[in-house]
Amino acid sequence: MTNAQRVNRGPSAAAENRAALIAAARAVFATAGYDAPLSAVARRAGVGQGSLYRHFPNRMTLALAVFEDNITAMETLAAKPASTLEDLLALLTDQAIASTAFIDMISPSSLEADLARIDARMTIVLASKLDQARQSGVIRPDVGTDELRLAISMIASLLAKTPAPSRRPTATRAWLLLRRALT
Incomplete structure (x- = not known):
């Protein structure tokens, strides 16, 4: 069984990624607290940390x-x-x-x-x-x-x-x- 590679859709996915990050932040912070690792937010949103930091620098x-x-x-x-x-x-x-x-x-x-x-x-x-x-x-x-x-x-x-x-x-x-x- 092979792992499917996530295709980078570039700028066309920006709005979708942003919305996914906000939803993920709400869920992660609600369960793990405000100090939860931001990597957990990126992972839950299905994006890389680079994408997270492009949208939200901190x-x-x-x-x-x-x-x-x-x-x-x-x-x-x-x-x-x-x-x-x-x-x-x-x-x-x-x-x-x-x-x-x-x-x-x-x-x-x-x-x-x-x-x-x-x-x-x-x-x-x-x-x-x-x-x-x-x-x-x-x-x-x-x-x-x-x-x-x-x-x-x-x-x-x-x-x-x-x-x-x-x-x-x-x-x-x-x-x-x-x-x-x-x-």
Whole structure:
């Protein structure tokens, strides 16, 4: 039995390789932590380390790409007229559960320009559904994006310290408590 050689498709595979690297980073960091070897990310994506470093020169740029992907998913959801703040918070919670390895690196003291831009996009997405939630009585009228972001941060920090099998039920209980304060 022979091993099949992977054919180098050159620049035509760049977008596909980038997407595979981001997906692989999300999976590897979620299971092995943020300090997992980048070679594991390249291997899982099915690309060489050279390809990884062409797209992402360091660990932080790779992590930022994962965050960028998460924010894009939130923006896509928020653009749907039928989506609600509850839908956004559910997606954010799912992302936090999957990305607990990244939680410690997103403290305000570690914000870099790119992370600050992603952070601002998240605020805009939350604000886009907040008025609707206030008007429908889902959220108290005096709750703003700062309070929502604080609640999200609290849940993300809690999940980062929670063993993987307990993250979903812990997030559910934490949101139940926080919703009492927000509604």
